[in-house]
Amino acid sequence: xxxxxAGTPIVIAVVPLKECxxxxxxxxxxxxxxxxxxxxxxxxxxNKGIRSTIIGDKRSDFFFFHNxxxxxxxxxxxxxxxxxxxGLSVVNGCQSLNTILSCSETVKKHSDAxxxxxxxxxxxRDRADKISIFTNSQSAVKARDLRSNDKRVLAIKKAFELxxxxxxxxxxxxxxxxxxxxKEEVVELSNFAKNLMAWHSLRPNLSYxxxxxxxxxxxxxxxxxxxxxxxxxxxxxxxxxxxxxxxxANPLNLNETLLAMRAYAPFHHLYAVEMCFSISNNxxxxxxxxxxxxxxxxxxxMVDDIVKVAGISLSMALEAAANEPxxxxxxxxxxxxxxxxxxxxxxxxxxxxxxxxLPMMPGGAxxxxxxxxxxxxxxxxxxxxxSAD
Numbered sequence: 001x002x003x004x005x006a007g008t009p010i011v012i013a014v015v016p017l018k019e020c021x022x023x024x025x026x027x028x029x030x031x032x033x034x035x036x037x038x039x040x041x042x043x044x045x046x047n048k049g050i051r052s053t054i055i056g057d058k059r060s061d062f063f064f065f066h067n068x069x070x071x072x073x074x075x076x077x078x079x080x081x082x083x084x085x086x087g088l089s090v091v092n093g094c095q096s097l098n099t100i101l102s103c104s105e106t107v108k109k110h111s112d113a114x115x116x117x118x119x120x121x122x123x124x125r126d127r128a129d130k131i132s133i134f135t136n137s138q139s140a141v142k143a144r145d146l147r148s149n150d151k152r153v154l155a156i157k158k159a160f161e162l163x164x165x166x167x168x169x170x171x172x173x174x175x176x177x178x179x180x181x182x183k184e185e186v187v188e189l190s191n192f193a194k195n196l197m198a199w200h201s202l203r204p205n206l207s208y209x210x211x212x213x214x215x216x217x218x219x220x221x222x223x224x225x226x227x228x229x230x231x232x233x234x235x236x237x238x239x240x241x242x243x244x245x246x247x248x249a250n251p252l253n254l255n256e257t258l259l260a261m262r263a264y265a266p267f268h269h270l271y272a273v274e275m276c277f278s279i280s281n282n283x284x285x286x287x288x289x290x291x292x293x294x295x296x297x298x299x300x301x302m303v304d305d306i307v308k309v310a311g312i313s314l315s316m317a318l319e320a321a322a323n324e325p326x327x328x329x330x331x332x333x334x335x336x337x338x339x340x341x342x343x344x345x346x347x348x349x350x351x352x353x354x355x356x357x358l359p360m361m362p363g364g365a366x367x368x369x370x371x372x373x374x375x376x377x378x379x380x381x382x383x384x385x386x387s388a389d
Contacts, residue, residue, distance in 0.1 A: 001013070002078050008120060008121060008122065009076060009120075009121040010118065010119065010120050010121070011076060011078060011083055011117075011118075011119040012116070012117070012118055012119075013083070013116075013117045013119065014063070014114050014115075014116060014117075015114060015115055015116075015117050016111060016113065016114055017054070017062065017100055017107045017110075017113040017114065017115060018107045018108055018110070018111065018113075020097060020100050020101075020107075020115060021100060021101050021104045021107055021108075023088075023097065025088075026097050026098060026101050027101065029175065031088065031089065031090050031094075031097070032089065032090055032091075032094045033089050034072060034089040034091050034128055034129070034132050034149065035089070035090060035091050035092070035094045035132060035136075035172075036091075036132055036133065036136050036141060036145040036146055036148050036149060036172065037094065037136075037141070037145045037148065037172045037173045037174055037175075038094060038172045038173070038174040038175040039094060039095060039098040039174050040095060040173065040174045041174065042099070042102060044095065046095060047095050047098070047099045050066075050095070050096055050099040050100075051099050051102065051103055053065055054099070054100065054103045054106060054107065054113065055103055055106050059110060059112060059113045060112040060113060062113045062114065062115065063113070063114040063115060063116065066096065066115055066116070067116075068093070068115065068116030068117065068118060069090060069092065069093030069096060069097065069115060069116070069117050069118065070090070070091050070092035070093060070118050070120070070131070070135045071085075071088060071089065071090045071091070071093070071117060071118065071119050071120070072087075072088075072089050072091055072119075072120050072121075072122045072128050072131065072132075073085040073086055073087050073088045073089070073119060073120070073121055073122070074086050074087030074121070074122075074123045075087065075121060075123070076119060076121045083119065085119065087123075089128075091128070091131055091132035091135055091136075092132070092135035092136055096115070100115075129149055132149065133146055142173070142210070142211070142214070143210070143211050143213075143214035143215045143218075144173070144189060144190050144193075144210055144213075144214040145172070145173060146214070147189075147214050147218060147222075148171040148172045148173075148189065149171075150218075150222070151225065152222045152223075152224075152225035153171055153189060153222065154171070155225040155226070156169065156222075156225060156227055156229075156232060157169035157171055159226075159228075159229045159232075160187065160229040160232045160233070162229070163229035163230070163233075164185050164229065164233060166181060166182040166185055167181065167182060167185030167186065167187070167233070168181040168185070168186050168187070169186075169187045169189070169192075169232070170186065170187065170188045170189060171189045172189075184237070184240060185233065185236070187232060187236045190210055190213075190214075191239070192232070192235070192236070193210075193213050193214065193218075193221055193222075194207040194208070194210070194213060194267060195207075195235050195236070195238075195239050195267070195270060196221045196235070196386075197213060197217065197221060197267070198267040198268070198270045198271045198274075199235060199238075199270060199271070199274050199287060199290060200221075200287050200385060200386045201217075201220065201221070201287075201385055201386045201387070202271065202274070202275075202287060202344070202385045203341070203344075204267035204268040204270065204271040204344075205268075205338070205339050205340060205341055205343065205344070207264075207267035208263060208264045208267070208339070220386050220387065221386065223386075228291060230291040231289065231290045231291045233291070234290040234291040234293070234294035234295070235290040237294055238270060238273055238290065238293075238294060238307075239266070239270055241303055241304065241307045242266055242269045242270050242273065242307055242310075242311075243266060245269075245307060245308075245311055246259070246262060246266055246269075252308055252311040252312060252315070253315075254311055254314075254315045255315045255318050255319060257318065257334045258314065258315060258318060258334075260334075261334065261335065261338055264335075264338050264339065265314070265338055268314055268338060268343065268347060269307075269310055269311055269314050270310075271344070271347065272309075272310035272311070272313050272314050272347050272351060273306060273307060273310040274287055274288055274293070275310075275347065275348055275351055276306050276309055276310055276351060276371075276375055277293050277375045277377060278382070279348065279351055279352060279355070280355070280371075280372060280375040280376065281375070281376065281377055281379075281382065283379070283382045284348065285384065285385070286382040286383055286384055286385065287382065287383060287384075287385050287386075288377055288381060288382055289377070289381045289382070289383075292377055292378075292381040293375075293377065293381075296374060296375065296376070296377060297374050297375070299374075300370065300373055300374035302370060302371065302374035305367075305370070305371065305374070306371065306374065306375065309351070309354060309371065310351070312354065313347060313350040313351040313353075313354050314347055314350070316350040316353070316354070317343065317346035317347045317349070317350040318334060318337065318338075318343075318346075320346060320349075320350065321337050321343065321346050322334070322337075355368060355371070358371075
């Protein structure tokens with residue numbers, strides 16, 4: 001059925017499921033470039049329901065159970081029963097089409113299952129983005145999903161992948177990096193934003209809240225679409241170095257309570273890495289450039305040593321807080337401490353104490369000399385923190 005609404009050509013079509021699997025770009029995800037997310041896999045509860053209907057005895061009712069697929073194109077032409085589409089992109093129906101494709105052997109054998117398609121000729125990018133967001137708003141779309149196609153996010157992704165051809169910037173949930181990419185250079189949007197909060201805003205206690213990060217704090221964290229690709233790489237590299245110590249072997253002998261808070265505490269560890277630079281350079285109210293700090297530490301061969309100092313300091317800060325006298329009828333809660341702004345002063349104090357105690361340890365004077373040299377930056381390598389509170 002062809003129609004025109006608000007000057008926009010539209011075609012409403014009833015499409016057999018066995019024709020859906022012929023659409024190009026489902027398997028590699030290119031059909032969903034304008035969608036807010038990629039496939040969430042067969043374990044997703046909604047996708048399980050779709051699959052159950054397709055392979056079950058209610059297959060002929062699939063059309064009535066499903067809300068349909070919304071697809072945009074730059075140009076369409078209807079000639080009889082033949083519809084020609086240019087620049088086709090599905091903005092609502094990614095999960096359904098991937099699930100239908102996964103049931104292709106069943107789908108090919110039957111002609112009694114159909115799905116509703118809405119094709120819109122929408123060449124305008126901003127209008128297409130709004131349609132992509134609004135048509136997905138009725139389902140469990142997270143705040144980070146709605147930001148996956150933001151122009152600032154895409155600008156950072158483009159610049160990073162141009163600078164590092166072996167790297168990949170994942171912007172959508174369900175998306176995975178191609179197997180030929182270097183795993184050490186794969187950056188994921190959600191983790192990237194959380195790392196920005198810990199490093200540039202100096203607020204690791206806010207890093208765990210993904211919804212707030214992509215809602216309340218998004219404009220602060222992504223105010224600069226020209227965030228250098230070298231800084232993206234360095235921030236990811238620092239966090240990778242941190243996470244290599246958060247394993248069952250516990251190479252840094254971190255407090256066991258910290259290890260139990262793996263969803264929160266590694267961001268405090270990353271914060272402590274940054275503070276090693278800020279404190280060493282008397283810039284405690286500013287954050288160091290991720291690229292300059294990583295470059296200096298790498299040149300001195302001290303990346304792992306700085307991560308070690310930061311980890312030990314974090315563990316010491318927690319133990320010191322746990323030993324402080326508590327108000328009557330109150331018990332110290334590590335979970336409350338790690339989520340509070342007050343823990344930051346404890347971490348900073350622990351770093352200063354560690355540096356001060358080094359000369360008293362066997363070989364500590366030389367270690368401190370090396371650490372000081374590795375963390376020495378220029379004043380212009382620091383900037384005021386990005387305010388998030």
